Amino acid sequence: MAQAETNRRSRPKFVAYLVPLGAVVLALAIGAIMLSLLGANPVEGFRAMLDGAFGSGDALIETALKATPLLFVGVGITIAFRANVINIGGEGQMVAGALLATALALALPDLPAVVMLPTVLLAGIVGGAAWGAVPGALKAYYNVNEILSTIMLNVVAVQLMNFLLRGPMIDPGELERGTRIPQTARLQEGADLPLLFGNGRLHIGPLIAVLAAVAAYILLWRTPLGFRVRAVGLSPDAARYAGIPVKRTIVLAMTMSGAMSGLAGAVLVFGSESHRMVTDGSTVGFTGSAGFNGIVAALFGGLHPIWTIPASFMFGGLLVGGIALQRAVQVPSALIMALNGLVVVFVVASDRWKKRLQEQPARVDDTATDGPVLEAVVDDGGGGP
Amino acid sequence: MLEMRGITKRFPGVLANHRVDFTVNAGEVHTLLGENGAGKSTLMKILYGLYQADEGEIFLSGERVEIHSPTDAIAHNIGMIHQHFMLVETLTVAENVALGLPSNRGLRTDLDAVSERIEELAGRYGLAIDPGAVVWQLAVGQRQRVEIIKALYRDAQLLILDEPTAVLTPQEVDQLFVTLRQMTDDGRGLIFISHKLHEVLALSDRITVLRQGTITGQVPVEGATRESLALMMVGRQVKLAPDKPPVEIGEVALEIRGLSVMGDRGDKAVRGLNLEVHAGEILGIAGVSGNGQREMAQAIAGLRQATAGSIRIGGVETTNHTPADVRKNGLAYVTEGRLRDGAIADFSVSENILLIDHTDKRYLKRGLLDFKAIKEHSLRLVDEYAVKTPTIDTPAKNLSGGNIQKMILAREMSGTPTVLVASQPTRGVDIGAAEYIHKRLVQQRAENTAIMMISEDLDEVFALSDRIAVIYEGQIIGIVDRQTATREQIGLMMAGVRPE
Ligand SMILES: Nc1ncnc2c1ncn2[C@@H]1O[C@H](COP(=O)(O)OP(=O)(O)OP(=O)(O)O)[C@@H](O)[C@H]1O
Ligand SMILES: [Mg+2]
Numbered sequence: 001m002a003q004a005e006t007n008r009r010s011r012p013k014f015v016a017y018l019v020p021l022g023a024v025v026l027a028l029a030i031g032a033i034m035l036s037l038l039g040a041n042p043v044e045g046f047r048a049m050l051d052g053a054f055g056s057g058d059a060l061i062e063t064a065l066k067a068t069p070l071l072f073v074g075v076g077i078t079i080a081f082r083a084n085v086i087n088i089g090g091e092g093q094m095v096a097g098a099l100l101a102t103a104l105a106l107a108l109p110d111l112p113a114v115v116m117l118p119t120v121l122l123a124g125i126v127g128g129a130a131w132g133a134v135p136g137a138l139k140a141y142y143n144v145n146e147i148l149s150t151i152m153l154n155v156v157a158v159q160l161m162n163f164l165l166r167g168p169m170i171d172p173g174e175l176e177r178g179t180r181i182p183q184t185a186r187l188q189e190g191a192d193l194p195l196l197f198g199n200g201r202l203h204i205g206p207l208i209a210v211l212a213a214v215a216a217y218i219l220l221w222r223t224p225l226g227f228r229v230r231a232v233g234l235s236p237d238a239a240r241y242a243g244i245p246v247k248r249t250i251v252l253a254m255t256m257s258g259a260m261s262g263l264a265g266a267v268l269v270f271g272s273e274s275h276r277m278v279t280d281g282s283t284v285g286f287t288g289s290a291g292f293n294g295i296v297a298a299l300f301g302g303l304h305p306i307w308t309i310p311a312s313f314m315f316g317g318l319l320v321g322g323i324a325l326q327r328a329v330q331v332p333s334a335l336i337m338a339l340n341g342l343v344v345v346f347v348v349a350s351d352r353w354k355k356r357l358q359e360q361p362a363r364v365d366d367t368a369t370d371g372p373v374l375e376a377v378v379d380d381g382g383g384g385p
Numbered sequence: 386m387l388e389m390r391g392i393t394k395r396f397p398g399v400l401a402n403h404r405v406d407f408t409v410n411a412g413e414v415h416t417l418l419g420e421n422g423a424g425k426s427t428l429m430k431i432l433y434g435l436y437q438a439d440e441g442e443i444f445l446s447g448e449r450v451e452i453h454s455p456t457d458a459i460a461h462n463i464g465m466i467h468q469h470f471m472l473v474e475t476l477t478v479a480e481n482v483a484l485g486l487p488s489n490r491g492l493r494t495d496l497d498a499v500s501e502r503i504e505e506l507a508g509r510y511g512l513a514i515d516p517g518a519v520v521w522q523l524a525v526g527q528r529q530r531v532e533i534i535k536a537l538y539r540d541a542q543l544l545i546l547d548e549p550t551a552v553l554t555p556q557e558v559d560q561l562f563v564t565l566r567q568m569t570d571d572g573r574g575l576i577f578i579s580h581k582l583h584e585v586l587a588l589s590d591r592i593t594v595l596r597q598g599t600i601t602g603q604v605p606v607e608g609a610t611r612e613s614l615a616l617m618m619v620g621r622q623v624k625l626a627p628d629k630p631p632v633e634i635g636e637v638a639l640e641i642r643g644l645s646v647m648g649d650r651g652d653k654a655v656r657g658l659n660l661e662v663h664a665g666e667i668l669g670i671a672g673v674s675g676n677g678q679r680e681m682a683q684a685i686a687g688l689r690q691a692t693a694g695s696i697r698i699g700g701v702e703t704t705n706h707t708p709a710d711v712r713k714n715g716l717a718y719v720t721e722g723r724l725r726d727g728a729i730a731d732f733s734v735s736e737n738i739l740l741i742d743h744t745d746k747r748y749l750k751r752g753l754l755d756f757k758a759i760k761e762h763s764l765r766l767v768d769e770y771a772v773k774t775p776t777i778d779t780p781a782k783n784l785s786g787g788n789i790q791k792m793i794l795a796r797e798m799s800g801t802p803t804v805l806v807a808s809q810p811t812r813g814v815d816i817g818a819a820e821y822i823h824k825r826l827v828q829q830r831a832e833n834t835a836i837m838m839i840s841e842d843l844d845e846v847f848a849l850s851d852r853i854a855v856i857y858e859g860q861i862i863g864i865v866d867r868q869t870a871t872r873e874q875i876g877l878m879m880a881g882v883r884p885e
Contacts, residue, residue, distance in 0.1 A: 241688060
């Protein structure tokens with residue numbers, strides 16, 4: 001009998017990388033159907049979307065700015081997930097970082113510009129790190145589920161922000177005028193993120209984010225600490241056996257993860273056009289959901305810091321382009337949210353196919369070991385040794 | 386009943402099976418023998434639908450079949466007992482057996498009926514088990530029985546047993562063999578894999594030898610001897626006991642005083658144990674598994690809390706120190722839990738080797754991992770210990786079972802530890818590799834390492850030890866000099882009879 005059908009050739013590796021892209025296309029196709037159902041022209045809509053996201057210099061800048069917090073958060077999430085800690089607390093960590101940084105900027109208005117910016121960015125890092133370290137320690141030492149604790153700390157951070165921005169940290173002008181918008185006064189100019197090209201909108205935030213991604217890559221695949229993080233993530237038992245301090249490593253990973261999100265929060269404040277910290281009273285009023293969307297970007301990037309760079313940029317484009325689409329074909333904004341949701345679901349679900357393409361079925365033996373709980377779109381990143 | 390014809394399977398960089406023809410008759414035990422990485426497990430996984438063959442065909446009772454998944458295999462009445470059990474720990478035996486089966490009660494399963502049938506099967510095949518017991522409470526041997534019952538429950542006519550004896554005590558092996566014989570008497574066909582030649586000789590009807598993916602010989606058990614099988618497998622004479630030059634016994638390197646340790650279930654696994662191991666000696670720990678060996682070793686390694694007593698390594702108190710600290714004091718520990726804590730399945734071979742000394746200055750350059758040095762080190766160890774792997778960047782999970790064990794041994798024995806605790810050092814490795822590991826242990830001894838070797842294999846204990854200590858219910862109940870020890874004497878002590 002013919003043996004051809006069983007004769008599977010191994011496919012080139014890059015095919016697996018195309019799967020998430022295919023998932024996005026599929027999600028957009030469903031979006032197109034939804035658009036038609038609403039009586040809008042999908043071709044026109046998507047053209048507007050593409051144009052709005054990538055079609056001009058301004059569009060690209062807007063996309064890059066939108067992608068920046070996603071990239072910070074995504075890189076942080078990657079570090080935590082690699083340690084097998086499911087950090088859903090990007091939102092809270094962003095807020096905590098932003099609050100501490102803003103408070104410092106308000107408290108020390110006389111700091112010279114050269115010291116000001118590094119100080120407040122560092123404060124953002126510290127705030128986020130603290131907000132990440134707490135659930136990390138709770139998990140490592142008291143076995144508290146980190147998904148729950150990080151989500152709850154999101155709520156705590158947001159309420160704290162609402163309280164502070166309405167009370168102690170509110171712009172005195174808001175009180176005088178009686179408008180009471182929850183926002184701070186304009187922060188010191190020394191804390192403004194420098195612009196990249198003279199007087200445009202593009203500040204150094206995206207650049208810092210890319211550098212952070214590269215640093216995270218080096219950390220994870222080139223340093224002993226990153227080696228420990230990955231070992232702990234894949235098998236805490238084997239790590240412990242080999243003498244790696246498992247608990248401390250978990251706390252450290254969460255601290256670094258939170259630090260990245262904290263930096264995202266600070267960059268959001270000091271890179272904003274109004275140069276103040278603003279919210280609208282809703283839970284995602286300050287972050288614009290970047291703390292959640294960053295998780296998707298990280299998954300889209302295969303939990304690899306370098307791949308998270310284009311993934312964030314794409315996802316940022318989706319967000320920016322969605323607004324353009326809505327404007328162009330006049331559909332309710334809920335549709336754009338649905339579209340983003342579709343992309344998320346498809347990307348996360350596509351992981352199965354990606355894995356199947358990537359390797360032979362896993363050996364039976366390993367099902368008995370403690371593999372990572374989250375097997376999301378993990379792809380084996382960089383060149384290990 | 387089974388015929389596999391021209392099976393070929395390639396993995397990146399390896400030809401795991403090459404035009405393999407393999408048959409099993411009803412009522413026979415057909416053994417697959419071969420070195421680590423010869424392709425035994427691969428062939429069986431193809432039969433069970435876990436892998437797809439690149440070429441070749443499978444016939445069952447003369448009819449060509451396609452097996453794309455374990456579900457297909459089960460539908461064709463094929464069962465497989467994996468070396469690592471696939472049971473849900475928090476469910477009962479009956480629930481595990483019923484898992485995935487259709488039920489006559491709609492969405493609910495009639496567990497009482499399942500339990501009844503389990504007891505019936507258990508009675509018939511001598512597989513004593515309580516259907517209501519929760520799996521995590523069961524010992525290894527009992528879990529294996531659950532696996533066998535699971536297969537019988539699904540009416541497996543052809544049963545694959547991939548190294549089923551590796552985790553059993555000699556007594557449990559005897560028991561298992563009785564069960565297996567009953568199954569062949571019923572006309573079932575069995576495929577058996579083991580590296581222990583005396584087991585192979587005791588159980589098989591036919592023996593097929595695989596070498597580097599190709600069949601190199603097939604013999605009936607009559608007329609086969611350990612030597613002839615070893616020769617067929619390895620292609621050269623294998624020394625089953627190493628030469629052991631006398632060495633000067635040194636100071637006490639490992640001193641254990643009044644050690645007590647809790648077991649997993651909160652029981653007292655080790656109770657006031659005393660033991661000394663000297664530099665330059667191999668102390669064999671004999672004993673039926675489950676008498677505290679694992680807990681003792683883990684306490685020495687800092688992986689398990691000692692509730693009383695003290696441990697000193699090279700004269701330094703290390704009781705309840707962190708694993709890293711204990712290692713720094715000169716301990717190396719070969720765990721019996723290969724993929725559980727010995728290695729990381731998704732790490733590459735070289736990352737696994739680096740695991741214990743990733744902070745060592747030799748492998749760092751300006752604070753970053755020095756891949757050139759790491760590569761050299763890994764290549765040297767892989768070469769020295771004949772770890773069969775396409776590259777050192779291959780993930781450990783793609784290695785054969787025995788080669789993972791060799792990789793762990795290579796890592797743990799690469800330095801010159803003060804104390805080496807080796808638990809079941811040759812479990813699952815082929816005889817050629819066992820010979821090499823024994824040679825290395827003897828070499829380590831010559832380098833003045835104090836070696837504690839925990840083994841259930843009395844042959845191994847007798848072949849290597851200078852003194853033999855017998856552990857029973859968490860205590861050492863006697864230590865005998867190898868020169869004067871007899872098997873009968875050790876056997877009695879293992880059963881709990883104290884020497885006078
Ligand atoms: N999933 C896989 N991916 C890549 N290579 C594999 C995979 N599974 C097995 N191999 C390779 O195929 C060869 C045969 O492996 P197999 O597990 O069949 O050996 P084995 O005869 O069972 O050895 P052991 O006695 O050590 O268990 C080995 O070289 C192994 O590295
Ligand atoms: Mg095998």
